[in-house]
Amino acid sequence: MTIYLVRHGESKSNYDNKHFRSYFCGQLDVPLTDTGTKSADDLCDYFKEKQIKHVYVSDLLRTQQTFEHIFPYDIASTTTPLLRERSLGVFEGEYKDEISANPKYEKYFNDPNFKDFRHSFSQKAPEGESYEDVYQRVEHFMNHVVNEDTQKMISSLLHIKLSFVV
Numbered sequence: 001m002t003i004y005l006v007r008h009g010e011s012k013s014n015y016d017n018k019h020f021r022s023y024f025c026g027q028l029d030v031p032l033t034d035t036g037t038k039s040a041d042d043l044c045d046y047f048k049e050k051q052i053k054h055v056y057v058s059d060l061l062r063t064q065q066t067f068e069h070i071f072p073y074d075i076a077s078t079t080t081p082l083l084r085e086r087s088l089g090v091f092e093g094e095y096k097d098e099i100s101a102n103p104k105y106e107k108y109f110n111d112p113n114f115k116d117f118r119h120s121f122s123q124k125a126p127e128g129e130s131y132e133d134v135y136q137r138v139e140h141f142m143n144h145v146v147n148e149d150t151q152k153m154i155s156s157l158l159h160i161k162l163s164f165v166v
Contacts, residue, residue, distance in 0.1 A: 003145070004050070005156055006043070006070070009036025011062040022096045026088030026128065029061040036062070040069030047071065056145065056156045058083035082141040083156060089128030 009032045013025035032040070047070055055077040057067045067077065091099055091108075100109040107114045108125060117123040117130075124130040129137075145156075 003156060004047070004052070006066070008032070008058075008060075008062040008066040009039040009069070011036055024088045024091040024094055024096065024099070024125075026086060026092040027060065027084050028092050032062055032065045037065065037069055040066045043070045044072065048073075054078070056080060056083060056141070058085070060084055080141065082137050082144075084137075086131065086134045087125075087127075087129040089125040091125045091128065 011025070011032055012030045013023070013028065015033050015035070017023065017025070052071075053076065055067060055071055055075055057063050057077055057079050059079045059081050063083070064079070071077070091105075099105055105126070108117055109115055114123060117125050117128075121131045121135075124133065
């Protein structure tokens with residue numbers, strides 16, 4: 001079995017975090033930018049030649065839009081929340097500078113036992129997921145894919161944090 005892992009195109013939150021004020025996106029449903037749409041369009045011919053049999057797609061808007069641009073033709077697909085980005089819990093949609101200054105969440109940015117939640121395998125934001133949680137979710141997905149599609153060439157459209165644990 002061959003699996004192609006494809007990250008979604010540039011989203012509004014990717015753009016905003018690079019060019020404006022940084023905020024936590026996580027599982028927020030944000031659209032692609034024009035650049036993200038063009039990047040996805042650019043992959044269409046590449047994947048058409050690969051004869052992909054099935055595509056698994058995160059249920060978030062940015063991956064759905066990426067899928068529609070890479071595969072504008074009829075192809076078997078499954079939308080699943082198992083491929084969602086890592087949840088950042090109560091931090092999602094919050095500006096990083098504001099949430100880090102909030103006394104209620106101060107420990108997540110200053111206390112050594114909590115402040116590495118963005119990079120640690122086991123730490124997590126309040127009501128969010130750790131990378132360990134994401135790993136278990138992706139492991140469940142991979143076991144399902146291997147059992148169902150062992151003879152197929154497949155593609156999965158997902159998020160950057162998921163590709164870290166795959």
